[in-house]
Amino acid sequence: MKIYEMFPELFHAHNFSNAIEKVKAKSLADVEGALHRAFSGNPTDFNDYLAFVSPSAAKYLETMASIAQSITMQRFGKTMQLFMPLYLSNECRSSCLYCGFSFENKIPRKTLKFEELRIEAELISQKGINHILILTGEDYSHTPVEYISDCIQILKEYFSSVAIEVYPLEVAEYEKLINAGADGLVLYQETYDPVAYKKFHIRGVKKDMEYRLSGPDRGGLAGFRKIGLGALLGLSNALGEMYFIGLHAQYMFRKYWRSSIQISLPRMRPAQGDFHSIIPVPDPEFVQYILALRIFLPDAGIVLSTRENPDLRDNLAGIAITTMSAGSRTEPGGYQDSGALEQFATEDKRDVSEIMKMLSDKGIDPVLKDFDRVLS
């Protein structure tokens, strides 16, 4: 097996258009062979994964769900990790055409002051949540690494686990944030399609697709305990996105075996701005993709956010999902009703207590605290 220095090398050995054709070419016989392997408890390979993602597998959704459910039970038990996002800022110097925080959007901008951050932290921790994800836009002057580091140190007074979803950084900068107390990195590629990437990312550091593609590698080298990958479904052909997310996750598992790898497939939601280019991904296909990932990568954490509607979230809990956000606000100061603009609209508006009740009713234990540095 060829060893790749960084993911972009492997990425360039493949091609987005060919990837779509490869997935489409998977036959019923390919799907049945892959299902047979999965049913007999044998590991599935990348080709099997492509078969599970392919249109040919659509008629086997129930079988895939039953395999996925037994894998989730074996690897994770009847548990669900809960977290809440905490937006530090909506300042952004980049322009992504699908995002409410985009530089071009003339919206009131806000970056949390430390005292406001403490109020947010109090409000979240009162709900019993111990794991948070902090987010910023891409603005190196309003939210420099120093600011993020200071925020992490404050938040560690309230939470046992602090993950970051900020602009891509260098290894040394990630190390600084780990030393400040961060244990998880989330860096979604948005789209693995170079044509769509160029079309939708028109300004700022985010225009640099290569730098973003190699970001999870830098996180792995820095030593993050958890690394989250994802593609924003709706920007390009979903079959191509699924091909590359599978490739990327498999690469990360092999190379950074000390880190646990999580995957999320956020679907496009309405946001401020004038973006009408969403390629819809219907629910059955979305579910098929999640099941395919679960079967192919049994140890991957799979995250489902409040972008999705309550029914879908409830149904997928216990089948393939291991981590859920709850009661999310997507604007800085959202938990204290700052009135700032949200990054995108959420579908599941239930509070943490309602999500916990839903999980308990399904016999799933909500895990509010998944990690304590003292125990590591």
Ligand code: SF4
């Ligand atoms: S997606 Fe991120 S980088 Fe792009 S405009 Fe929104 S906040 Fe800025």
